[in-house]
Amino acid sequence: MIPIDTIIQGDCLEVMKGIEDNSVDLVLTDPPYGHNNNNGDLIHRWESALGKGVNTQEDARPIINDGFDEANKLFTSLMIESKRILKNGGVCCCCCCGGGGPDPMFARWSLEMDKYLNFMQMVVWDKGPIGMGWRYRRSYETVLVGYKGSHANWYDESDKVENIIRHIPKIIPLKDNHPTEKPVSLMIKFIKLHTKEGDLILDPFLGSGTTAVACIKTNRHYIGIELSQEYCNIAQQRVDVENAQLKLDFSLAGG
Numbered sequence: 001m002i003p004i005d006t007i008i009q010g011d012c013l014e015v016m017k018g019i020e021d022n023s024v025d026l027v028l029t030d031p032p033y034g035h036n037n038n039n040g041d042l043i044h045r046w047e048s049a050l051g052k053g054v055n056t057q058e059d060a061r062p063i064i065n066d067g068f069d070e071a072n073k074l075f076t077s078l079m080i081e082s083k084r085i086l087k088n089g090g091v092c093c094c095c096c097c098g099g100g101g102p103d104p105m106f107a108r109w110s111l112e113m114d115k116y117l118n119f120m121q122m123v124v125w126d127k128g129p130i131g132m133g134w135r136y137r138r139s140y141e142t143v144l145v146g147y148k149g150s151h152a153n154w155y156d157e158s159d160k161v162e163n164i165i166r167h168i169p170k171i172i173p174l175k176d177n178h179p180t181e182k183p184v185s186l187m188i189k190f191i192k193l194h195t196k197e198g199d200l201i202l203d204p205f206l207g208s209g210t211t212a213v214a215c216i217k218t219n220r221h222y223i224g225i226e227l228s229q230e231y232c233n234i235a236q237q238r239v240d241v242e243n244a245q246l247k248l249d250f251s252l253a254g255g
Contacts, residue, residue, distance in 0.1 A: 004200060004221040007212065007239065009232040012204035012225040013074070016081045019223070024085045025153065025199035028190055028211050030095035030182055031078060034071030034105060068103070075109055078204060079116040079146075085202070088149035091194040092117055095182065096142045100133075106142045117146035123163050125186060127170035143190070153194050165189060178208035178231055187214035195220055209235025216242045 002008065002018045075094075082092045092113070096106045106122065113119050123143040131138035143165075147153070168189070171181045187210055195201060197219040203211035206224035208231050215222035216239065226232045 002223055004223060007206060007209070007224040007226065007232055007235050009226060009229050011227060013077050013081065015225045016085065016202075016204060019081075019085045019202070021084055022087050023200065024202045024223075025087060025090050025195050026191065026201045027078075027082045027086065027090075027092040027094070027204070028187060028201055029078075029093075029203045029205045030180060030207065031074060031205045032071040033097045034068045034103070072105075072108075076112055079113055081204075082146075083116045083148055086117075086148040089147065089151050089153040090149075091120075091145060091147045091152050093123075093190045093194070094144045094146075096122075096144045098131075098138045098141050100136065100138070106144070110144055113144055113146045117148055118152070120145045120147055120152055121163055123165060125165045125168065127168070129169075131170075145190075155196055156193050161193065178234070181208055182210050184210055184214050184217065187211050188218055191215065191218050191220060206235055207231055209238040212239050213242050216246060 001020065002015070008015050078094075079092075086092065094109070094113070096109055099106055110119055110122060121144075123145060125141045125143060126139065127141055128139050145152075165186065168183050168186050171177070171183055173179050173181055191201065191214055198221065200221045200223070201211065201215050202223045202225075204225045206212060206226040209224065212222045212224045212235060224235060226235060
């Protein structure tokens, strides 16, 4: 059995074998997209390409398992394991890059998700401002949402949740950041919609720890898995800082 509130370095498909069936409330993650991003391409040199002249990455930082075949096999395996470990009503929210060609992977992955879970929605994150590319410039990303069983756990009572998320800007990575780091507030959005306090959230591609930090901020439990030891270390540092701040806030509040 894998302990909760922990970060584990290793292959997520191997580590997930140690997670009990029907034990996770939410799988929330940002896997490799299969586009070989940050491998000496325009993305990793975007500031110099756009004439910004600051924070330019001179060295490529390729994402592990970001080749086409590797990423697609990973996603299918993730869906299979998610079906096993999610509780009835448990939800999987999977970041899925932007729309467009030449590889419409958001469409392929939607169909793949629906083979193993019940596909619910493709949420659009309007991350603005204007992004990479030509002609239709990339200013959004998609998040695929599926659920297990007879229903999807849903904890919003406002009846005003759109399938477009606005006013959460993207993170422009510096040299020491994970190249595809997501905002904490984006992860909190999905956490609050699909879980309640004390629930367990799994991120099999933890990166630099954003999902774990979001869980601490919202009083949820987490399991984070990351293949890179470097990013595991960064994630653990962020978690330690967040926990220390939580204890300080509790102490100042007279707890």
